[in-house]
Amino acid sequence: MLELDNINLVTDPLAARYVKDETVSVAFAREPGELISLEGPNRYAPGDALISGATGSRWVVSRDRFDAKYAALPPTPPGEDGCYRARPLPVLARQIAEPFTALRSAGGDRLYGKAGDWLLQYAPGDFGIAENARFVQVYRKID
Template identity: 65%
Template sequence: MQTLTNIDLREDRAANWYVKDETVQVAFATEPGELISREGPNRYQPGDAIVTGATGDRWVVSRGRFDPRYVAVGPNAHGESGPYRNKPVPVLAKEMTHAFAIARSTGGDVLTGKPGDWLMQYAPGDYGITERARFEAVYRPADGPKD
């Protein structure tokens, strides 16, 4: 398995822009903990979002990343548990042909992917992995600057 470091998909011709279209269920953590996703451990702190996607997958989004990327749906106010919809913010993604590992952020949890999974780059130094079936279910090609 290859461990990826210092990756910047903005410089990778095989990467493209995609946008997620999904309503998720969110519970906000009240104490520190760890959730094991398909791709690996997701440690969280009080206030972080524990997300369950439309495909049943679960993952953690730090509160600092969650607030600008998701909006409450229905009767709940932002910051309350319930349904949320992601804002249509383009992210860089690349389908991987081999098994790989990458830290979510510097010093963060290490995630692992298998051939066919997608490496996601939300911002420089901010990564995720999306399993192929989930990627195909919730991501669509998008326009975005390729600088």
């Protein structure tokens, strides 16, 4: 299995910029815990967003990053459980041809991708993995 560490998709000629087009359901964690996504464990702290996507996938976004990435949809008040829309923020993405692993963040959870899944870079040192079927449903290329 390919282990991807110290990744920087900015310098990868096979990476491109994409935006997410998705409405999600959000519940804010009341206590610490762990959510098991398709790609592996996502540990969370109180206040972090536990997200269920349009394709049934689940993942965690830390509370300090959530507001920059998602906007509440009426009648949901910002910061409360309910429906949110992904903000059209560019991410770098690259499809990986073989099974692989990557750290979600420095010292964070190790995620696992299957052949054909996508490695996403949200910011330096901040990564995710999207299953190919989900990726083609909710991301669109902007370059």
